[in-house]
Amino acid sequence: MTLRVLALAGGLALAGVGPALAADMILHGGPIYTGDAKVEALAVKGGKVAFAGSLAEARKAAPGAQDVDLKGATALPGLVDAHAHLMGIGFRELTLNLEGSASIVELQARLKAWNAAHPGTEPLSGRGWIETHWPEKRFPTRADLDAVVPDRPVVLTRADGHALVANSKMLALAGVTRDTATPTGGQILKDAAGEPTGMLVDNAKALVSAKVPPPTEAQMREAARLAVNLYAARGWTGMHNVSVAAKDVAILRDMAAAGTLPIRVDNFMDLKEAGEVLAKGPYADPTGLVRVDGVKLYMDGALGSRGAALLAPYSDADGAGLILTPPDVISGALDKARAVHAQIAIHAIGDRGNRMVLDAYEKAFNDNPAGLAAARWRIEHAQVLSPEDKPRFAKLGVIASMQPSHAIGDLFFAPARLGEARLKEAYAWRDLWDSGAHMAAGTDAPVEKGDPLIEFYAATYRHDLKGYAGADWGLDETLTRPQALAMLTKGSAYAVFRDKDLGDLAPGKAADISVFSADLMTVPFAEIPAAHAVMTIVGGRIVYDARGK
CATH class of the missing domain: 3.10.310.70 (Diaminopimelate Epimerase; Chain A, domain 1)
Structure with missing residues (x-):
């Protein structure tokens, strides 16, 4: 089958994205990290890892397999974005994209130009x-x-x-x-x-x-296509798609059935769209690429717009943020989810918002505290935590689903919003890791770019993309490179009950592999964001291939 070349808005050419058959292969010729070790070669058979070790033994494990010479590129376990908005990523490419606007004047210029290029009254x-x-x-x-x-x-x-x-x-x-x-x-x-x-x-x-006309079916399908192909081209093998509508899942299922869905997508439904999963529990499409795991809710707002719910007022304005979902609505959803073993993921950014979620989770399992850890419920963002609440993640078994790139963007304004004392408790990756909490890493795209290289860089270096780190940047909260890799692989797999099949490249696990032009485990930090995806493999299928380009 001929692979398509897809041209996206912004001039990005995605080479080799499209349906492909799983192939037996032997990867070698560059650093290969399994998640637990560094090896010379990897053998793939039937879409799964057959062997990881020496090249000679790999060839014995998969005789006649396709030879894949990495030519110096680096292979990692498949990276999975643990928090993204798939349709938002696609529609970012279809509507006026204001990312990078440097001023109100530039925003006005972009708006004026877009209006001229897209005349109409709608x-x-x-x-x-x-x-x-x-x-x-x-x-x-x-x-x-x-x-x-x-x-x-x-x-x-x-x-x-x-x-x-x-x-x-x-x-x-x-x-x-x-x-x-x-x-x-x-x-x-x-x-x-x-x-x-x-x-x-x-x-x-x-x-x-509510007054903006909803997108057409054709626009939704195009947005989904753009998003998943873009993600494959960035080296992602999967995504946890949050705040999802039933129509979105139907589109993804159609793509999977047609062989045009390149990555795995786990879905957390918007509460008003969650009737099916709250009635019968998690479910998957026949291919296993599309799963519905549970429900996404919002406790509070965002720090930048001062909607994050804080225990004390903002340092630069009156007010202490917003509670977006009534507590009784949240508790009702938790009870339904527990009854059918569905997962819960709740957005919480402020210290008050996070405490309220932890309290609600604990109350939902007050008759069986061990059941909360088994349920693998999540807090999305977990950005600002009071010192007494940090240990509760590990104690309760609640997953901290965090986005490293937020720290290298938010910290331009977070000091003003929070003040010095609270800022020290924010974006606390190392504190949570050291406490023993389960952690997963994502991007929150389209809030952020959706690039795994930026997330890895932010988690390990905590400087902005120009290399700047302010006095209050919290550099003591950086993670080691193995820890950052684990958050993007093992952590993401654990957060959706896929750790038996995904998360590392141990024999018997799915051959989900992300290949990059640079060795993220050794290159200078400044070189990490400048690297690019070379190849993306999902279940033994090469879904993106930029070798030789």
Whole structure:
């Protein structure tokens, strides 16, 4: 079968993404890390690892297998993004991408250009701006958007997905005025005169997002295709897809059946879409590539938009954040999930939000504390933790699902939000690791880029991509390279009950392999983000191949 070459927005060419048959193969000619050892060669038979060790013995283990010379590239156990939003990644390529906007002026320029290139009267959507580096030192407003697109509804979502700005046309379409009641768990920011600025935070976003026409079936399928192929091309062999709709799962199942899904996708459903998994428990498609593991909920908001729920007020503003989901709704979901052995993953960023989740989990299993560890329930982000709550992850068996790249971006504004004392308790990877907690690493894409190399770099070096580390950067919380690799492999596998089949390259496990141009375990830190994926293998199928390119 001829492999397709897919050209994506942004000029990235993805070579060799598409359906392929599992093949017996012998990998050699570069460093091979199994997750527990470094070996000369790896033999793959029937989609599984047959042998890891010397080249001579590997050839005996798989006689007649395809010879794969790494030519100096490095093979690792398949890296799995433990927290991403698949459709958001795809739609980032299909809508106005505001990542990297350096100012309100640049945001306006991008908006104006996109509007000119996509004329019409329907609402215009975009995502990816973040104001923390801007010279204006403020959120954008509806007046900023009106200045360039006054005659068409516009809604632009912040990079973290927890806030948006709408222009006057969009606010009018949604009926948002100075008298609009603020939804529970949300904020409508207002100016000195009491008028909405256009900024809506967390649960208030729905006031305008409900007026944006939903994507068509064709657009959803294209977004899914773009996302999974992009992930294969970055070296990911799998993804934990969170806040998922039933339609998304149906599309992924169709792709798997057609042989066009290159990676494994574990899904945590949005609560309103979780009826099936809460009724019958986890389930999978016939190929095993698409699984529905449980439910994703939100306890609080994000730190950047001051929605993260803190135990004490923010250091740079009034208020202590937002609780997005009523406690009784969360407890009801926990009880249903426990009854059918479904997993729970709850977003919690602030120290108050994290404590509330830990308390809720403990209460849900108050009659059987050991059952909580067996359930492998998760906290997504776990960014700011009080000292007394850090040991509770290991004690209760709760998984900390964290995103290293948040620390090298958030720490430009986190000191102001948290103050010095609380900042020392944030992004505490080493503290949690040393406590014995189970940890998994992800990206939160499209909040972040979705690049495993950036996550590995951030976890082990904790400097920004220009090599800068501030005085309050928390460099004592860095992980060793083996620890970072474990979070992206063994940790991700454990977090979805796949540790018997995935997570390392021991004989008998699935041949999920990520191959990179640089040896992430030895090269200077600065060289890690500059590397690239050379090959991605999932279950013995080469789903991405850039050798010779």
